């Protein structure tokens with residue numbers, strides 16, 4: 425019998441899951457519903473677009489590693505150009521931050537490409553605006569890359585549509601009711617039925633769960649600010665990304681501009697996040713101390729919500745109380761880079777109840793929702 429799968433949310437989590445569902449069960453009717461007029465309007469459209477394997481919790485790193493094959497061998501017809509361009513990441517440390525540098529080296533030691541120490545002059549060569557008078561030590565990640573986020577999202581859209589997937593926008597899900605023969609889903613534009621519901625609604629993950637009478641998982645959306653300034657040179661493709669050892673600011677070169685952030689994590693309700701002047705001012709102060717950029721004006725700014733669980737790992741898999749309600753939330757600061765494997769895992773757990781051979785090495789226990797529902 426044909427099964428109907430409803431995916432709530434058209435960010436990177438929802439569309440990557442939709443694509444994988446349509447691949448794994450070509451007979452299924454897969455419908456993605458998005459509240460906004462356009463897909464990827466919220467956090468997905470507001471990221472720093474970095475792939476950084478040695479970042480995040482162990483289970484999240486596993487998802488990033490399992491995603492690499494999709495980036496390097498993207499299925500035929502989904503992209504017009506490579507999704508990644510290599511860009512090293514340098515962490516710079518003052519004399520007082522030497523312990524943090526040691527921690528980062530140890531933390532990145534088991535990556536496919538381990539974190540390595542470099543000289544301050546080598547760091548200056550890769551980021552020519554570094555204020556070397558304050559830097560005592562520097563380390564480099566050379567496996568990091570810029571992701572073309574829009575092309576990645578579009579690749580999943582193309583693949584999903586090619587497999588007859590259906591996308592409905594301006595259709596906020598207002599309720600999902602469990603009935604004898606599946607779910608009744610009411611949206612802003614009408615109602616439809618589904619056998620399985622996949623919750624990929626980002627910062628709204630717990631709101632959507634409540635609307636389906638499912639116990640919330642305990643999601644914490646946190647605002648992160650970003651802004652663009654003019655780079656001191658016309659082209660920065662050879663420049664590394666730079667942050668400080670305490671991750672209290674970062675700078676990511678982007679053509680003739682530099683993307684800057686105070687790396688803030690301010691708790692927020694689910695909303696259309698906006699940047700605050702004071703967060704931008706704080707980042708400028710920190711960056712002007714650590715570099716010779718002397719930033720005086722900002723070209724554009726934005727903010728987005730990075731949504732975390734209490735253990736900062738993702739939540740992927742069936743709800744322990746209602747197995748036809750599948751979670752794919754808690755992407756935090758790594759939802760873009762992990763999306764190929766996270767979408768695949770969500771779809772496999774929804775359709776087959778277990779991961780395939782290619783995802784067998786993942787730490788499933790660290791991802792399943794049941795870990796957050798243990799009795800105290």
Ligand SMILES: Cc1cc2nc3c(=O)[nH]c(=O)nc-3n(C[C@H](O)[C@H](O)[C@H](O)COP(=O)(O)OP(=O)(O)OC[C@H]3O[C@@H](n4cnc5c(N)ncnc54)[C@H](O)[C@@H]3O)c2cc1C
Nearest residue numbers: 433435436437459467468472474597626728758759760761
């Ligand atoms: C400044 C910043 C920098 C970042 N940098 C990186 C990075 O370098 N690398 C990386 O991997 N990640 C990064 N991230 C994190 C990454 O952007 C997120 O993890 C990811 O985009 C989350 O995707 P999502 O699909 O879960 O959420 P979203 O993109 O927010 O999508 C959720 C969707 O669900 C929809 N929705 C909500 N409620 C309903 C409803 N009731 N009915 C229908 N639809 C609904 C929303 O409208 C939204 O479109 C960054 C984030 C920020 C803010």
